[in-house]
Amino acid sequence: MRGIKGIGLIKMNNLPIEWLGDKVRILDQTRLPQEEVYLELGSYQDIASAIAELKIRGAPAIGVVSAYAVALSALEIESKSKEGFLERLRGISQTLATTRPTARNLFLAIDRMEQVARAGQDVKQIKQALVNEAIKIHSEEAEATRRLSQLGAELIGDGVTILTHCNTGALATAGYGTALGVIKQAKKQGKKLKVFVTETRPLLQGARLTTWELNRANIPVTLITDSMAGYFISRKEIDCVIVGADRIAANGDTANKIGTYTLAVLAMENGVSFYVAAPTTTIDLTLGSGDEIPIEQRSSDEVTHIQGIGIAPEGTQAANPAFDITPHYYITAIITERGIIREPYVERLKKCR
Ligand code: MRU
Secondary structure (H helix, E strand, O other), rough: OOOOOOOOOOOOOOOEEOOOOOOOEEEEOOOOOOOOOOOOOOOOOHHHHHHHHOOOOOOHHHHHHHEEEEEEEHHHOOOOOHHHHHHHHHHHHHHHHOOOOOOOOHHHHHHHHHHHHHHHHHHHHHHHHHHHHHHHHHHHHHHHHHHHHHHHHOOOOEEEEEEEOOOOHHHHOOOOOOOHHHHHHHOOOOOOEEEEEEOOOOOOOHHHHHHHHHHHHOOEEEEEHHHHHHHHHHOOOOOOOOOOOOOEEEEOOOEEEEOOOHHHHHHOOOOOOEEEOOOOOHHHHHOOHHHHHHOOOOOEEEEEEEEOOEEOOOOOOOOOOEEEEEEEOOOEEEEOOOEEEEOOOOHHHHOOO
């Protein structure tokens, strides 16, 4: 359209999350794709706010940055007694736990950090052990996404068109990516691919972030609004759908970005494969089904406004659940770093955690 310009490509100069010893550096995802802005966060409160405001987002990345938040805050605790130290750490973990209630990786990372703290001998040793553990969580998540991307790429044929939702790349995982990792790996194997990306209202992670990552990977991308998905799937223009996950219950029911369930139903109705890609840290065997997964409810402003500009009459009520649940029977397979899992999920997910 004349007069309307796209946004130029910018490059990523640093990693999306980096431990700097006394700070954590993150790429502010709310500023992409217009600007590449890095924030150096020096306290757990700053990190908790960055998570809540989606400056850093995506379940695996939230887990990694929360582990660093615990490590960072531990270094600042002045208590000399282990009990006093643990008490303080518990309060910090509780604050972090309130930021994004659906993301399983957040709770797993915090639990792991608490276990390390409890097992430590004295405060000095615990502080070092927590830093080491956070770095370990980061590298394990990165390795898991690299591995699951390799496994998942085998499911992708040459010349296919894939539909994906939200953002599941390096930005969201502090690693290689989940759904987007699979796509990038399939392209590396020399397969010709096209990717349809849903814009992902309300916060446009697809339009802003996934298109940006796919452009940088030289993968042809077509951006559609969320409501166009049925049109393209029913016309047989989509060969498969791949999405990430925020939490997977023991029976395979999957919480992911709002709109995922709609895509899964459309995929089944039209005989299209629907894949979920996630590291095993996203699987929550303590919950029997998706009914038990807490769904984050976000501010209605995110629906009534787009990037700060109001689009509805003032005072309009809006609902804003950030995630929905896709029942396991819509899911063709769950791609993890420990293998590709199909029904019966209850038995097979148990084995891989
Ligand atoms: O609200 P967001 O942007 O954090 O939601 C992210 C998603 O829904 C992703 O699909 C999910 O975290 C998996 S990311 C690898």
